[in-house]
Amino acid sequence: MGMTPTRLLKLTRIYLDRYTAIPSPADMEALLYLSDLYDGWFRDTAVPYIESLLTITGGVWQPAPDVPAAAGRFIKDGCARIIIDGVSRWLTEDGDNANDLPRIADYFLQGLDMWRLNLEAMGRPFPRTLKLTPAELDAIQGYLAAFVSTKQDHLARHGRHMRRAVHTAMMEGWTTERFLTAVTAPDGHIVGFRYGNASYSWYEHLRRFSRGKMRMMAQIAQQGRM
Amino acid sequence: MELFGVLVRPVDADGADIERYGEVIDVPALMASDDRGRDFCDGQTSALPPEHADDPYGMLYTYDRATADYWSGIVRRDLAERVVSGDISVVSSWMEAALISGRTAAAVETILAAETLPATIAELRQIGGISALVTDSQIQTQIAAYIKATGNSMPTLAELLAWIKTNARWS
Numbered sequence A: 001m002g003m004t005p006t007r008l009l010k011l012t013r014i015y016l017d018r019y020t021a022i023p024s025p026a027d028m029e030a031l032l033y034l035s036d037l038y039d040g041w042f043r044d045t046a047v048p049y050i051e052s053l054l055t056i057t058g059g060v061w062q063p064a065p066d067v068p069a070a071a072g073r074f075i076k077d078g079c080a081r082i083i084i085d086g087v088s089r090w091l092t093e094d095g096d097n098a099n100d101l102p103r104i105a106d107y108f109l110q111g112l113d114m115w116r117l118n119l120e121a122m123g124r125p126f127p128r129t130l131k132l133t134p135a136e137l138d139a140i141q142g143y144l145a146a147f148v149s150t151k152q153d154h155l156a157r158h159g160r161h162m163r164r165a166v167h168t169a170m171m172e173g174w175t176t177e178r179f180l181t182a183v184t185a186p187d188g189h190i191v192g193f194r195y196g197n198a199s200y201s202w203y204e205h206l207r208r209f210s211r212g213k214m215r216m217m218a219q220i221a222q223q224g225r226m
Numbered sequence B: 001m002e003l004f005g006v007l008v009r010p011v012d013a014d015g016a017d018i019e020r021y022g023e024v025i026d027v028p029a030l031m032a033s034d035d036r037g038r039d040f041c042d043g044q045t046s047a048l049p050p051e052h053a054d055d056p057y058g059m060l061y062t063y064d065r066a067t068a069d070y071w072s073g074i075v076r077r078d079l080a081e082r083v084v085s086g087d088i089s090v091v092s093s094w095m096e097a098a099l100i101s102g103r104t105a106a107a108v109e110t111i112l113a114a115e116t117l118p119a120t121i122a123e124l125r126q127i128g129g130i131s132a133l134v135t136d137s138q139i140q141t142q143i144a145a146y147i148k149a150t151g152n153s154m155p156t157l158a159e160l161l162a163w164i165k166t167n168a169r170w171s
Helices: A005-020 A025-053 A067-092 A103-121 A134-172 A176-182 A202-224 B027-032 B065-084 B093-113 B117-128 B136-150 B157-167
Strands: A191-195 A198-201 B004-008 B024-026 B058-062
Touching (some): A005 A103, A005 B004, A005 B058, A005 B065, A067 A103, A067 A134, A067 A202, A103 A134, A103 A202, A134 A176, A134 A191, A134 A202, A191 A202, A198 A202, A202 B058, B004 B065, B093 B117, B093 B136, B117 B157, B136 B157
Antiparallel strands (some): A191 A198, B004 B024, B004 B058
């Protein structure tokens, strides 16, 4: 317990500065841009496509049995192209860093830096340079696969959510405007899927993903070396 | 292997949630329990920080409980000092508990040092029929225990006797 209070508080401050800087604003912005792209595509391309499949009488959608499935497929394809491919690229491409690591590994490496500060707080010897071990690279690969797989699950849920919304709109005789209101989350972005009792937009989902999961990467790296 | 974590977060603004600030976590026990953190919006959970996407807490790890408690004391004291100096305005149950504990400790000290203490003990003996085998020191211990447990720094004789009857092993 040789650590003085002043030294511990200083290390804690440095630790928190590094931790709360995750993710970088540029990285978060790059991910959130996908949701803006998707919102635009949904309103400008997907909705006119669904309308083209429908019979609309007096502005009101009429029931047509094949439309929900076709609309769901079209929306899923667009979402896969814009959101899922985009997130996969975001995870694997070089982040805003000076090395050749994919973005996700870069945050893992930042966690190792936090581990080094932790060792210093414990009064233990700490390494001057940090390198990912083969086991850590394997672990990162595992998380990468898990994240992409989770996004595939979200894509399926998004497709089902939209298919149900189109079905309800036809059965209850909504206008296009009312449909758009129903598939827009309270934050003004297109709903991704429902979780619990709330409608989450892709924007909110990606915001939480970039912040929560990248900080989780750093914490896993830190704890893994303890 | 034992592993403990101390929760820390940036506290730069008034009204920040500091309820868990300095909390010591027994990491293996947490991992083994069912109380494994809250949901991320995609249904995944995390026992360790961040428990959810906007969880501001990070964790400093150490291998023994004594060091974790020491660190916890340092970071909490620092925060309390910032509150006292007017740097920030935050409250938490642990901060209030520390204040109450400080006040009761002062109250115990005052009462046990009071010139009237021997007279109070004599009255307690007389009214409560306390055996002569019980020492003054034993009665003082019970008075201090009463103040610490209840926070009542000005107890009446009746309150002290009721406490002694319920809690003192010799009563």
